[in-house]
Amino acid sequence: MKLFKKILLVAAAAIILLLGYFVLKRGYTFFMKRAYPLHYTQIVAKEAAANQLDPALVYSVMKAESNFDPNAQSHAGAIGLMQMTPDTFEWVQTKLKSDTKYSNIDLYTPEVNIRYGCKLLSLLFERYSEKATALSAYNAGIGTVNNWLKNPDISKDGAVLEYIPYEETRNYVDAVLKNYVNYRKLYQFNNKGEMIDD
Structure with a gap:
């Protein structure tokens, strides 16, 4: 018993x-x-798929850049969900063939901001083989990162940054990569960028 x-x-x-x-x-x-929420899911799915991006990465950038606030504006003048500066927006518009010419105010519109933010990410990932390098360019600019890659004290091979000289950019890249790990753990997406229900 x-x-x-x-x-x-x-x-x-x-x-x-x-x-x-x-x-x-x-x-x-x-x-x-x-x-680590999902906002603007239909737009993110469409633009991530169109630009061959992992939606988890797009959400990770948005969380780090604006915490999903479409009205966010940085001290450097970056605007909207994916925090694009007007100069960068102008440049990306030349790369994304469109019949519509947008003004800076359109960066507050989620559809426009995410479309052009995803296109910028796609261009950077085409240019740089390393995720941290591409994200550094998203934050600090292509010219700055290209200069870092030419400096043998910063990059031994011209592709990988041994360290990121700007503290703000270093913190930004760390935040996006941490977000990315969490988004990948929490959600699964299909090849159309849509979330797969678990």
Whole structure:
């Protein structure tokens, strides 16, 4: 009888532990999805697919740049969800053939900002083989990063940055890459950039 009671207690403890694990896991996932949300999903899916980008990366950049605030504006004059400067916006418009000519005010429109932000990311990933280098160029500019890559103290091979000289850019790249790890853990996307329900 004592052995039976012990077996029952062990079984009950195991069930309680198992239930606790699932409750904690579900709570953790709920909390993390609140911290790393998906906004503008239809636009992100469309533009990520059109530019052959991982949607998780697009969300990671938006979270780091504006925390999904379409009205965000930086001290450097970058605007909107993906924080594009008017000069960069002008340049990307020459790369993305469109019948519509947009003005700076259009950067506050999520569809426009995400479309051109994704195009910029795509251009940078075509130019730079390393994710951290491309993200550095998104933050500090192509000219700055090209100069870093020419400096043997910063880049031994002209492709990989041994370190990022600007603290702001270093922190930005770290934030985007951390976001990216979390978005990849939390969500799965199909080849159309749409989220796969789990």
